[in-house]
Amino acid sequence: MLGRKSVEQATRRATIADVAEAAGVSKTAVSFAFNSPDRLGTATASRILEVAGSLGYRPHPVARALTQRRTATIGVLTPQALSIIFSNPFFGAFSEGVALVAEESGYGLHFISPLHGSLANAVSRTTVDGCVAIGLSADHPEVDQVRRAGLPMVLVDSSALPDFPSVEVDDEAGARAAAEHLLALGHRDILVIGVEPPHPAGREDPEGVMNRRLRGYRAAIEAAGLELSDDHVVVGPASIAGGMAAFEGAWGDGLRPTGILAMSDAMAVGAMRAIRDQRMSVPGDLSVVGFDDLDLAQLIDPPLTTVHQPVRRKGEEAVRLLLSAISGRSAERPEHMRLETRLIVRASTGPPPVPARR
Amino acid sequence: MLGRKSVEQATRRATIADVAEAAGVSKTAVSFAFNSPDRLGTATASRILEVAGSLGYRPHPVARALTQRRTATIGVLTPQALSIIFSNPFFGAFSEGVALVAEESGYGLHFISPLHGSLANAVSRTTVDGCVAIGLSADHPEVDQVRRAGLPMVLVDSSALPDFPSVEVDDEAGARAAAEHLLALGHRDILVIGVEPPHPAGREDPEGVMNRRLRGYRAAIEAAGLELSDDHVVVGPASIAGGMAAFEGAWGDGLRPTGILAMSDAMAVGAMRAIRDQRMSVPGDLSVVGFDDLDLAQLIDPPLTTVHQPVRRKGEEAVRLLLSAISGRSAERPEHMRLETRLIVRASTGPPPVPARR
DNA sequence: CCGGTTTAGCAAACCGGTTTAGTGAAGCTA
DNA sequence: TAGCTTCACTAAACCGGTTTGCTAAACCGG
Numbered sequence: 001m002l003g004r005k006s007v008e009q010a011t012r013r014a015t016i017a018d019v020a021e022a023a024g025v026s027k028t029a030v031s032f033a034f035n036s037p038d039r040l041g042t043a044t045a046s047r048i049l050e051v052a053g054s055l056g057y058r059p060h061p062v063a064r065a066l067t068q069r070r071t072a073t074i075g076v077l078t079p080q081a082l083s084i085i086f087s088n089p090f091f092g093a094f095s096e097g098v099a100l101v102a103e104e105s106g107y108g109l110h111f112i113s114p115l116h117g118s119l120a121n122a123v124s125r126t127t128v129d130g131c132v133a134i135g136l137s138a139d140h141p142e143v144d145q146v147r148r149a150g151l152p153m154v155l156v157d158s159s160a161l162p163d164f165p166s167v168e169v170d171d172e173a174g175a176r177a178a179a180e181h182l183l184a185l186g187h188r189d190i191l192v193i194g195v196e197p198p199h200p201a202g203r204e205d206p207e208g209v210m211n212r213r214l215r216g217y218r219a220a221i222e223a224a225g226l227e228l229s230d231d232h233v234v235v236g237p238a239s240i241a242g243g244m245a246a247f248e249g250a251w252g253d254g255l256r257p258t259g260i261l262a263m264s265d266a267m268a269v270g271a272m273r274a275i276r277d278q279r280m281s282v283p284g285d286l287s288v289v290g291f292d293d294l295d296l297a298q299l300i301d302p303p304l305t306t307v308h309q310p311v312r313r314k315g316e317e318a319v320r321l322l323l324s325a326i327s328g329r330s331a332e333r334p335e336h337m338r339l340e341t342r343l344i345v346r347a348s349t350g351p352p353p354v355p356a357r358r
Numbered sequence: 359m360l361g362r363k364s365v366e367q368a369t370r371r372a373t374i375a376d377v378a379e380a381a382g383v384s385k386t387a388v389s390f391a392f393n394s395p396d397r398l399g400t401a402t403a404s405r406i407l408e409v410a411g412s413l414g415y416r417p418h419p420v421a422r423a424l425t426q427r428r429t430a431t432i433g434v435l436t437p438q439a440l441s442i443i444f445s446n447p448f449f450g451a452f453s454e455g456v457a458l459v460a461e462e463s464g465y466g467l468h469f470i471s472p473l474h475g476s477l478a479n480a481v482s483r484t485t486v487d488g489c490v491a492i493g494l495s496a497d498h499p500e501v502d503q504v505r506r507a508g509l510p511m512v513l514v515d516s517s518a519l520p521d522f523p524s525v526e527v528d529d530e531a532g533a534r535a536a537a538e539h540l541l542a543l544g545h546r547d548i549l550v551i552g553v554e555p556p557h558p559a560g561r562e563d564p565e566g567v568m569n570r571r572l573r574g575y576r577a578a579i580e581a582a583g584l585e586l587s588d589d590h591v592v593v594g595p596a597s598i599a600g601g602m603a604a605f606e607g608a609w610g611d612g613l614r615p616t617g618i619l620a621m622s623d624a625m626a627v628g629a630m631r632a633i634r635d636q637r638m639s640v641p642g643d644l645s646v647v648g649f650d651d652l653d654l655a656q657l658i659d660p661p662l663t664t665v666h667q668p669v670r671r672k673g674e675e676a677v678r679l680l681l682s683a684i685s686g687r688s689a690e691r692p693e694h695m696r697l698e699t700r701l702i703v704r705a706s707t708g709p710p711p712v713p714a715r716r
Numbered sequence: 717c718c719g720g721t722t723t724a725g726c727a728a729a730c731c732g733g734t735t736t737a738g739t740g741a742a743g744c745t746a
Numbered sequence: 747t748a749g750c751t752t753c754a755c756t757a758a759a760c761c762g763g764t765t766t767g768c769t770a771a772a773c774c775g776g
Contacts, residue, residue, distance in 0.1 A: 013508050015732060026756045031734060041754060056506040061485045062423045063732035066761050071420065072483060073468070082457030082467060086450050087653075099440035103471060108484060109440060110431070111457075111467045124416045125430060126466060127423060127485055148414040150371050240653070269657065295445075295598070299627065301659035373762060384726045389764060399724060421762035425731050 014057040023051040034059060065127065073108045074322060075131035077123065077153075082113045088238060089294050090264060090311060091134075094156075097315025098132060105323055120145035130326045132156060132318045137197070137205035152325040154318045159207030165321040165334040167314050171209055174307040174341030175216025178261055178289045181305070181343055183224045185351050187259035187287060192217055192228065193246045193271060194235040195263045210235075213263050213291065232257070236267065243270020244277075251278065258286060258352035265290040265297050265306055272300070272348070283350035293344055302347035309341045372415040381409040392417060423485065431466045432680060433489035435481065435500075435511075440471045446596065447624065447652050448669060449492075452514075455673025456490060463681055478503035488684045490514060490676045495555070495563035510683040512676045517565025523679040523692040525672050529567055532665040532699030533574025536619055536647045539663070539701055541582045543709050545617035545645060550575055550586065551604045551629060552593040553621045568593075571621050571649065590615070594625065601628020602635075609636065616644060616710035623648040623655050623664055630658070630706070641708035651702055660705035667699045 020027045025048060032039045033048035040048075065071045076098060078085045085091050095109075102109055112122050112131065119142040123131070130152035136143065137158060146153050147163070155166040182190055194210050205211070214233065221228045234250050236242035243262060247270070250257075262268035268290030272282050282288055282302060290297055290306035297304040317337055325334075378385045383406060390397045391406035398406075423429045434456060436443045443449050453467075460467055470480050470489065477500040481489070488510035494501065495516060504511050505521070513524040540548055552568050563569070572591065579586045592608050594600035601620060605628070608615075620626035626648030630640050640646055640660060648655055648664035655662040675695055683692075 016734095017732080027733080028735085028756060029754090032755085035734080039754080044754075056508075058482045058507050060732050061483055062420060062429065063761090064734080065420045065485060066424055066732080066763090067734040069761080071485065073485075081461055083454050083461060086453040086457055089447070089450070092444050092447070092450050095444040096441050099444055099469075099471075103439055103441060108480070109469045111469070113457075113461060122466070125419055127419045127429065127431075149416050240657075273657075296657075299598075299631075299654075300657060374764095375762080385763080386726060386765085387724090390725085393764080397724080402724080418762050421731090422764080424733090424762080425764045427731075 013060075014052075014055040016057070016059070019048065019052045019055055019057050022055060023048050062127075071127045071129050072106060073110050073128045074102055074319065074326075075110045075112045075123070075126055075128035077119060077131050077133040077136060078111065078113050079119075079135050079137075080113065082111055084237075085111075085113070089266060089296055090238070090292055093294055093311040094134065094315045097312035097317075098319050099315075100312075101316045101319035101323070105319075107319075107323070118142070123151070124149060130154075130322050132315075132322055133158065134318075135209065137208055152322060154322045154325070156314055156318045157209050159205060160336050163334060165325060165336065167318045167321065167337045167339070169309045169314070169339045170341050171212040171309075172216040172219070174291065174309060174343070175213040175261070176220045177216075177341075177343040178291070178307050179217045179220035181345065181349065182259040182261065182287060182289060183220060183226075185259075185287065185349060187257075187352050188226060189257045190217075190221065190228070190232065190259045190261060191247075191250055191255060191257035192233045193243060193250075193260060193262040193267050194233055195238040195267065196235045196242070210263065217261055231255070238264045238266055240266050240270040240273070243267030244274040245270075247271040247274040259349075260286060260288045262288065263291050265292040265294045265304060268304055268306065268348075269296065269300055272304075282348050285353055287349035287352070289349060297344075297346070305346045305349040306344055307341050308344045310339050313339065371418075372410075372413040374415070374417070377406065377410045377413055377415050380413060381406050420485075429485045429487050430464060431468050431486045432460055432677065432684075433468045433470045433481070433484055433486035435477060435489050435491035435494060436469065436471050437477075437493050437495075438471065440469055443469075443471070447654055448596070448622065448650055451652055451669040452492065452673045455670035455675075456677050457673075458670075459674045459677035459681070463677075465677075465681070476500070481509070482507060488512075488680050490673075490680055491516065492676075493567065495566055510680060512680045512683070514672055514676045515567050517563060518694050521692060523683060523694065525676045525679065525695045525697070527667045527672070527697045528699050529570040529667075530574040530577070532649065532667065532701070533571040533619070534578045535574075535699075535701040536649070536665050537575045537578035539703065539707065540617040540619065540645060540647060541578060541584075543617075543645065543707060545615075545710050546584065547615045548575075548579065548586070548590065548617045548619060549605075549608055549613060549615035550591045551601060551608075551618060551620040551625050552591055553596040553625065554593045554600070568621065575619055589613070596622045596624055598624050598628040598631070601625030602632040603628075605629040605632040617707075618644060618646045620646065621649050623650040623652045623662060626662055626664065626706075627654060627658055630662075640706050643711055645707035645710070647707060655702075655704070663704045663707040664702055665699050666702045668697050671697065 016027050016030050019030045029040060030048055033045045037045045099109060110128050112126055114122060123146055132154050134156045153164050155164050157168055160166040197208055197210055218228050234246045236246040260271055262271055268288050272288055275282055275286055280286060290304045292311060293306045293308035297306045321335060374385050374388050377388045387398060388406055391403045395403040457467060468486050470484055481504055490512050492514045511522050513522050515526055518524040555566055555568055576586050592604045594604040618629055620629055626646050630646055633640055633644050638644060648662045650669060651664045651666035655664045679693060
């Protein structure tokens with residue numbers, strides 16, 4: 001019975017014209033009854049609503065969005081497939097911040113990934129009032145398409161573009177602090193585990209997060225009179241598995257560092273797991289420093305020394321900037337926020353082992 | 359300069375009529391050029407596309423959605439605010455599965471939470487082709503609204519409704535296996551840490567996940583000739599903090615269990631942390647069993663004994679069912695899937711300590 | 717060179733709402 | 747009781763596309 005009923009309703013959804021006819025009024029009146037009841041007589045308004053209810057009428061959201069030029073939705077642009085993104089705890093924390101501000105302002109969230117290869121393509125099919133792009137390199141062709149579409153956008157963790165507002169953190173200073181910490185403990189042989197840029201290799205953004213952090217590491221290392229050679233920088237996807245693979249690769253190549261600088265907590269955790277698999281201990285044999293300071297970092301054993309960045313707040317601020325751009329009350333010049341990072345020392349770092357075997 | 363340019367474009371976005379006029383053709387021709395170029399002469403089609411490009415024209419997605427009656431978007435309905443949901447690793451894994459299937463079918467993802475209190479309200483404002491609802495109790499009034507709106511929907515982890523397809527797991531069997539494991543190890547005093555239903559308290563769903571798992575635990579305990587008293591069941595939000603608080607509360611009330619059955623991995627982790635704070639060890643002093651088997655479970659120390667459920671696959675299957683409902687090729691009767699659970703024994707469980715103090 | 721079929725393109729209707737400009741009746745002032 | 751407002755409501759235009767039905771020209775075989 002229910003089944004049949006729902007089939008009938010799926011067949012033909014009630015429209016505003018149906019309600020108008022059933023109630024013996026104009027479409028305008030029905031629209032008023034829903035949107036500005038004070039423009040109607042009390043009796044008429046409530047009768048219309050009643051009729052509408054009995055017909056199961058709901059204003060069609062798409063039609064409404066068309067006339068109001070507003071979808072009450074913001075898009076989150078990600079450089080990778082969503083199925084990869086959602087397994088990344090960093091992204092979860094970021095989304096938390098995004099969701100918090102979006103929700104309290106009555107906006108829904110739409111996640112947009114490079115559908116069938118092209119982000120621009122995906123964006124142009126999508127019904128949003130504006131979007132937050134995370135980790136998009138600024139020279140991406142997609143960015144230009146968005147610009148031409150006239151869609152408000154805020155960039156997070158991208159090299160800043162003058163005409164879009166942006167939110168980033170002081171990656172370089174954070175990275176430098178992490179490296180200085182290891183150096184101060186006495187480490188001299190340091191391996192950097194970097195996050196692989198998701199973009200099709202080749203065009204690499206010199207202002208991307210990867211390179212900014214690398215500059216910080218390198219600055220500290222060179223200030224100590226040492227050198228960071230290219231073979232001491234390995235990369236992989238920003239995941240636990242990626243961290244394991246990166247460490248195992250380097251170890252297999254014969255590298256024997258005493259300290260590891262990982263560009264994400266997830267990779268640091270992966271490295272720690274790989275280290276344990278080699279029957280070595282953290283921080284006894286190797287020290288590990290992460291980046292992000294996710295919940296994860298305190299959770300594991302030993303708790304991870306890492307560079308804290310306000311991931312959640314990045315999401316919040318990005319949406320705030322976006323909402324003000326959408327409402328048109330944005331400043332003359334787009335705002336560029338740079339948030340702080342700081343080193344959190346926990347138990348995954350210590351002095352290097354006394355040189356026994358080498 | 360760029361700034362001014364983008365302002366101008368934001369002022370007035372090119373429409374299909376603009377392109378038609380500039381190219382000296384009809385709106386129809388422009389539409390054809392984009393959607394079925396073979397209905398136009400090759401020269402005309404490419405000229406139109408060129409003109410469109412120079413004007414920065416993109417078909418307006420909302421207008422397109424209106425005529426095509428399709429938004430290429432599916433909604434994910436959550437019972438709690440998104441800012442809470444995204445911090446839950448269970449949800450991340452579930453979303454992964456959802457995203458995987460949605461993306462490969464060309465659908466975008468829209469997350470819908472109880473905006474301003476009402477989920478139904480949020481749903482009716484949202485432009486989606488169908489939705490996946492997770493953890494919604496079936497007697498929710500929202501469900502009826504969705505039914506009346508004629509929107510295809512799939513229920514996950516809800517008590518199944520006959521006229522909506524659904525995906526669930528065998529919670530009861532999984533819970534029973536977990537309890538039997540503790541009992542077999544010799545535990546006699548067991549504390550259950552349950553997930554608090556997110557709904558406004560009062561109306562509790564006897565077929566909800568919480569109660570299904572509780573039945574499983576209870577069945578095993580009673581089969582062993584013991585009893586699970588009400589004060590040995592504590593609840594809290596399904597998070598690490600919730601697990602800590604739940605254990606601390608019970609301990610503070612004087613309970614001294616030797617085994618803990620937690621209804622989520624996150625709560626189990628929280629309990630383990632609280633136990634360590636009390637200077638006790640897992641599994642030496644207390645054994646802990648989780649539920650879900652997230653990545654988390656293998657990551658922590660000691661690795662968590664837990665009930666595995668195919669979280670990610672739940673997301674995948676739910677979207678598959680939804681897509682077939684959307685395309686109208688759904689079966690006469692909605693399909694109800696029940697996936698398997700199984701106990702994974704790791705290192706967080708062991709025999710109870712020999713009775714020393716008591 | 718003729719009737720029939722393709723081809724290329726257009727005008728108008730349509731999707732389902734919102735909004736503007738206006739109309740007739742009732743209420744109020746003088 | 748004329749003239750001005752206010753009230754309750756409506757017809758028609760509009761948002762920006764797609765789709766249907768049609769026409770005129772080009773093509774074709776005989």
